[in-house]
Amino acid sequence: MLYSQVTAAEKRRLFRERLNTGELLRFPGAFNPLSARLIEQKGFEGVYISGAVLSADLGLPDIGLTTLTEVAGRGKQIARMTDLPTLIDADTGFGEPMNVARTVQEMEDAGLSGMHIEDQINPKRCGHLDGKSVVDESTALKRIRAAVDARRDENFLIMARTDIAAVDGLQAAIDRAKALVDAGADAIFPEAMHSLEHFEAVVNAVDVPVLANMTEFGKSELFSAQQLADVGIRIAIWPVSMLRISMGATGRALDELNTAGHLTGKLDEMQHRADLYDLIDYEAYNHFDTSVFNFRVER
Template identity: 80%
Template structure:
């Protein structure tokens, strides 16, 4: 009932233990707190909170328009609703190195298990669009050093994302990954890898966990969990998938309303009220107030 009873520091500790085991951890992207609870119910290992989803939720493009306050608040709402660890996208850290430091402590306070800071130039672009620009290595290193120095819980995961592969190629990507690990990154997020061999090259270059981004309609092929595991990937995210599926279903439902004037033909596609109430533990609230839950849901 209400929120997760697992403290944030414990989620982080357990997450780091599982990450150290070498197993591949699956982190679907949650687009709201309820979807995070569903991800947990289905048996996944973690929840991812995408900057693209957070901006889209506000009706904005993913070009760095969201603020730290908005991101941290939504991250807290999602993270507190599940026992799973949640990793959140912090874009370029919301400013200069001192801003990056503040970002880390704010996200710690919000109950997140980790975050990634990228090496794009502000204003940033979606990682799978053309025309990206990355900062020089010294600037990228300063961001990660500021993040690592600022954290108070050593189990809070500092991940460095690099977008340099699309700009300067794979040799630059492996060099940048090594430099970011030396700067204090606990894990590497190599964005827009095109092949399994490119993921394997990053795996060979660094001795920290690496993340694969399996976003649809992007630069990367949509590899399976087994394929990614075979080249040593440790975390896989599907950042926008659930939002895309939900919005696609919503669009089709609205078309049906226009055409038929009702949604009777779509009932089989909907989450039943009983399933929703079960997911949000509606009945558990009865222990606090008999007037809150005092009825049965017929199937």
């Protein structure tokens, strides 16, 4: 009932423990708190919270327009609804190194299990668009050092994302990944890798977990979880997939409503009311107060 009974500190501890096993952890992207609960119900290992999704949820492009307050607030709403660890996209840290430090503590207070900070300049661009620019290495390292120095829970994961491969190539990404690890990054997110061999090269170059971004319609081929595991990837994210599928289905339903005037033909595509009530644990509220829930839903 209400929120997860697992504390944020315990989620982080368990996340680190499982990450250390070497298995691939699958983190589909949640676009709201309810979808995070569905991700947990379906047996995944974690929940990803995408900056692109948070921007899109506000009707904005993913170019650094969201604020720390908006991102941390939405992250808190999602993280508290699931027992799973949550990894959030913190863009460039919302400012200079001191802002990055504050961002880490806000995300800790919001109950997140980890965050990643990228090395793009402000305003940033979606990682799979052309025309990106990255900061110099010194600035990138200062962001990570500030994040590491600011955290209070040692199990809060500080992940460094680098977009430099799209600018200067794979070797530049490997060199920067090594430097980011030396600066204290707990994990590396090499954005827009073109092949499994590129992912494997980064994995072999660093001694921390590496994340693979399996976003559709981007620069990377959509590899299977097993393919990624075979080259040593430790976290895989599908950041915008669930939003894309949901918006696609919504668009088709609106077309049907326009043409047919009703949605009778779409009933088998909908989440049943009974399934929704099960997902939000409606009946548990009955044990707390029978005046809240005193009926049953027929399937």
